[in-house]
Amino acid sequence: MAGDTIRVLVAKPGLDGHDRGAKVVARALRDAGMEVIYTGIRQTPEMIVETALQEDVDVVGLSILSGAHLELFPPIIEGLKQKGLGDVIVVAGGIIPEEDRPALKQMGIEGIFGPGTSTSDIIEFIKKAYAERQGRT
Amino acid sequence: MPGKSKKEWQEKTLKPILEKRPERQDNFPLSSGEGVEILYTPDDLPQFDYQEALGYPGEYPFTRGIQPTMYRGRLWTMRQYSGFASAEESNRRYRYLLEQGQTGLSVAFDLPTQIGYDSDHPLATGEIGKVGVPIDSLEDVETLFSQIPLDKVSTSMTINATAPVLLAMYIALAKKQGVDPSVLEGTIQNDLLKEYIARGTYIFPPRPSMRLITDIFKYCKDTVPRWNTISISGYHIREAGSTAAQEVAFTLANGIAYVQAAIDAGLNVDDFAGRLSFFFNSHNNLLEEVAKFRAARRLWARIMRERFQAKDPRSWMLRFHTQTAGCTLTAQQPLNNIVRTTIQALAAVLGGTQSLHTNSYDEAYAPPCEQAVTAALRTQQIIAYESGAADSIDPLGGSYLVEKLTNNLEDEALAYIEKIDSLGGALSAIEQGFQQREIQESSYRYQKDIETGRRTVVGVNRFISPFPKIEGLLRVNPEEARKQLQRLSRVRESRNQSRVDAALRGLADAARGDGNTMPWFLECAEAYATLGEMCDVLRGVFGTQRELLVV
Numbered sequence: 001m002a003g004d005t006i007r008v009l010v011a012k013p014g015l016d017g018h019d020r021g022a023k024v025v026a027r028a029l030r031d032a033g034m035e036v037i038y039t040g041i042r043q044t045p046e047m048i049v050e051t052a053l054q055e056d057v058d059v060v061g062l063s064i065l066s067g068a069h070l071e072l073f074p075p076i077i078e079g080l081k082q083k084g085l086g087d088v089i090v091v092a093g094g095i096i097p098e099e100d101r102p103a104l105k106q107m108g109i110e111g112i113f114g115p116g117t118s119t120s121d122i123i124e125f126i127k128k129a130y131a132e133r134q135g136r137t
Numbered sequence: 138m139p140g141k142s143k144k145e146w147q148e149k150t151l152k153p154i155l156e157k158r159p160e161r162q163d164n165f166p167l168s169s170g171e172g173v174e175i176l177y178t179p180d181d182l183p184q185f186d187y188q189e190a191l192g193y194p195g196e197y198p199f200t201r202g203i204q205p206t207m208y209r210g211r212l213w214t215m216r217q218y219s220g221f222a223s224a225e226e227s228n229r230r231y232r233y234l235l236e237q238g239q240t241g242l243s244v245a246f247d248l249p250t251q252i253g254y255d256s257d258h259p260l261a262t263g264e265i266g267k268v269g270v271p272i273d274s275l276e277d278v279e280t281l282f283s284q285i286p287l288d289k290v291s292t293s294m295t296i297n298a299t300a301p302v303l304l305a306m307y308i309a310l311a312k313k314q315g316v317d318p319s320v321l322e323g324t325i326q327n328d329l330l331k332e333y334i335a336r337g338t339y340i341f342p343p344r345p346s347m348r349l350i351t352d353i354f355k356y357c358k359d360t361v362p363r364w365n366t367i368s369i370s371g372y373h374i375r376e377a378g379s380t381a382a383q384e385v386a387f388t389l390a391n392g393i394a395y396v397q398a399a400i401d402a403g404l405n406v407d408d409f410a411g412r413l414s415f416f417f418n419s420h421n422n423l424l425e426e427v428a429k430f431r432a433a434r435r436l437w438a439r440i441m442r443e444r445f446q447a448k449d450p451r452s453w454m455l456r457f458h459t460q461t462a463g464c465t466l467t468a469q470q471p472l473n474n475i476v477r478t479t480i481q482a483l484a485a486v487l488g489g490t491q492s493l494h495t496n497s498y499d500e501a502y503a504p505p506c507e508q509a510v511t512a513a514l515r516t517q518q519i520i521a522y523e524s525g526a527a528d529s530i531d532p533l534g535g536s537y538l539v540e541k542l543t544n545n546l547e548d549e550a551l552a553y554i555e556k557i558d559s560l561g562g563a564l565s566a567i568e569q570g571f572q573q574r575e576i577q578e579s580s581y582r583y584q585k586d587i588e589t590g591r592r593t594v595v596g597v598n599r600f601i602s603p604f605p606k607i608e609g610l611l612r613v614n615p616e617e618a619r620k621q622l623q624r625l626s627r628v629r630e631s632r633n634q635s636r637v638d639a640a641l642r643g644l645a646d647a648a649r650g651d652g653n654t655m656p657w658f659l660e661c662a663e664a665y666a667t668l669g670e671m672c673d674v675l676r677g678v679f680g681t682q683r684e685l686l687v688v
Binding site: 014015016017018019020023024026027028038040042043044066067068070071072095097098114115116118119120137 | 158248249251252262263264267268332335336337338372376377378464466467469501502503579580581584587588594597598606610612613684686688
């Protein structure tokens, strides 16, 4: 139902410990009135899918800076679908080269935010995608 | 013209002007958000005592530098942090950099190597060779340093939880090359406290980690006496978003914890303190950064002399490596990064660094390509040979502003250290989330300042313009990971398994007991036991650490 609090899982797949961005985004989303769960670092795709299910989130935000996104994002998207969470909005941020983005978008990652992105752009993107999702159901 | 004070100037000359024409910003923020003043004069340094505050280069409290000749004797070591894809590719890059006039090596390891997993571990999926070189066994280290004589080069390794493994492999390789370990020069980062605070590549809980660190101090004292046994790092604390004062404070507080741990383990302070080294960030604000390096040097000298009663002047010296600030690099208009890096590198040189890494302009996209890393190295050479900045010692010493900021940063850092002491020391404060929370506050404030336009980032929130797509980005071929897996299985098949098993058992026993673990790491390395096998043994004995999560 539109107007409900948006629940977001901010997750860090892979082994990199660069969590500055994930933490800033988590806090900015919280300040924007969303409910945010942050997984912490070194999450496997299975752990992220499981948390998304347990926490009944509307949005999953993936942050990765190690370059393992092409290997680690597909099993997350796949896992979400298998658990009946295909409707969850997935966005990603970190160091994700331009040339990899079309494939990731094709796969179902709706927004990809690189270095220098303003948190207000991310907030706006999520709110819009969420409103569209609500409008549809 | 005797006796006009700064206050009088502000009242009589400055104020009327400001009433007519205000400043262009209501605040000119330093890293903390505090504003820098419009002018500094002798009035900002009452009771300034040259000898007490600065002294001479090579003398306590080393504010002006740790050596009497500084860069007139020998320039800083130009050391580009590098490693990717495979040992073979990385070796090619090292030899290229040495040919281009680099004077030391700095090894970047991939994440599985840093976190103690072999390349065939499921968690290594997608990570092999991405952010550094993958090392599974001594064989990879042999390839990494192929045609590089270890007695002719100094090598810094950014390795922490698995530092004893990599140090053992390096010593094993030296022995194979016929080089006596006693002549080896280099550094292992080996700083776990900052991993819990900011960098995240810990494996074991803090107490066994501290024990492995002190085992290395003890072992190196006799066997590898010219090795820097730790590089106590503020770099990653700053990258995580801290202020300059927090960077100094949390780093030196970690330093205090290591010194205390070694003393508690029975070492005499002067037997190991001279081998401690430090690693700082160099951020955008040129003068604040110069003051930061000076403040850190003076504060550490005082801590070592007064708090720990060290007698050997070498124990008082804060020797440090610097890397320019990766977090300031922008994906937008990437060539601007060369300019940022130049200013940051200049701050490190004016601040008296012992070695320096300059970031490459393409690093908001990928690990640097050869053209980018060459430009970064040339930046150091231009500062060294063309700018004149290296030709006199501490050239900004005596600037009213720099001296005042040096005093302020030392005072702020000291206040943090006292706070950390009151929380039971660095480790206890980390367990309470103190440093993490402070850094997160600063990092969030910094981001807000950019988004509100209070801070300008050229090309990002001001002066935005289209820019050409960056060419020639480095991309690790997935084929490299497959080849690494093949190499690993070949090593496992060709080695003497019973020697490996015995060595791993010996390591387990040493870890359970209180003997030094280092000789067993060396035995494991020489037997071609893998990094993952050694770490599995230790995980069995020590357990693993969960994230000390604060958001």
